[in-house]
Amino acid sequence: AQKVTQAQTEISVVEKEDVTLDCVYETRDTTYYLFWYKQPPSGELVFLIRRNSFDEQNEISGRYSWNFQKSTSSFNFTITASQVVDSAVYFCALSEAAGGFKTIFGAGTRLFVKA
Amino acid sequence: EAQVTQNPRYLITVTGKKLTVTCSQNMNHEYMSWYRQDPGLGLRQIYYSMNVEVTDKGDVPEGYKVSRKEKRNFPLILESPSPNQTSLYFCASRFGTGSYNEQFFGPGTRLTVL
Numbered sequence: 001a002q003k004v005t006q007a008q009t010e011i012s013v014v015e016k017e018d019v020t021l022d023c024v025y026e027t028r029d030t031t032y033y034l035f036w037y038k039q040p041p042s043g044e045l046v047f048l049i050r051r052n053s054f055d056e057q058n059e060i061s062g063r064y065s066w067n068f069q070k071s072t073s074s075f076n077f078t079i080t081a082s083q084v085v086d087s088a089v090y091f092c093a094l095s096e097a098a099g100g101f102k103t104i105f106g107a108g109t110r111l112f113v114k115a
Numbered sequence: 116e117a118q119v120t121q122n123p124r125y126l127i128t129v130t131g132k133k134l135t136v137t138c139s140q141n142m143n144h145e146y147m148s149w150y151r152q153d154p155g156l157g158l159r160q161i162y163y164s165m166n167v168e169v170t171d172k173g174d175v176p177e178g179y180k181v182s183r184k185e186k187r188n189f190p191l192i193l194e195s196p197s198p199n200q201t202s203l204y205f206c207a208s209r210f211g212t213g214s215y216n217e218q219f220f221g222p223g224t225r226l227t228v229l
Contacts, residue, residue, distance in 0.1 A: 093158075
């Protein structure tokens with residue numbers, strides 16, 4: 001069965017600190033897709049990144065970077081030099097290629113960045 | 116502007132009074148889905164639809180109905196709402212039928228059932 005675990009419920013950092021949000025997943029499928037979404041205080045959900053199970057290359061986009069490790073079933077998200085605007089709830093999600101079209105979300109990690 | 120719209124945005128109702136939350140997308144997406152967001156539980160999928168007249172249950176379908184008569188619309192129906200359905204609801208759509216595309220979310224509907 002699919003499962004996504006975001007063990008960090010809340011994280012609080014001071015501006016300019018680096019912070020890593022953890023995501024651990026479970027799946028029996030060999031082909032699957034992992035996503036990160038951001039939910040700022042305004043409430044909307046915004047797509048950040050997608051990674052498929054065959055692509056373990058890490059990705060960097062500005063201050064954001066993602067580390068995908070199949071060996072540990074993790075897809076962690078790092079924000080470098082955090083800013084107040086990064087304050088949000090971040091969700092990790094998993095979709096399998098076979099056996100249905102469900103998407104499983106983690107419980108989310110609320111990030112507070114203090115000035 | 117490409118978007119997913121939901122109405123109403125806020126709704127307070129009483130137990131047992133049937134209600135419908137509408138969802139519409141203008142991106143010609145095949146896939147549409149409903150989620151509910153509850154503290155500590157993240158987003159949980161209620162129903163999804165691969166295309167017109169094709170719907171299936173997500174992880175928490177009890178107490179909800181959906182229909183997909185047109186590609187752009189995917190209403191969520193609560194025939195007899197109960198207080199445990201008080202939640203924040205999101206509609207989403209995505210292009211194609213594969214699992215690899217990201218979802219576009221509506222602004223959310225905050226429902227309170229008294």
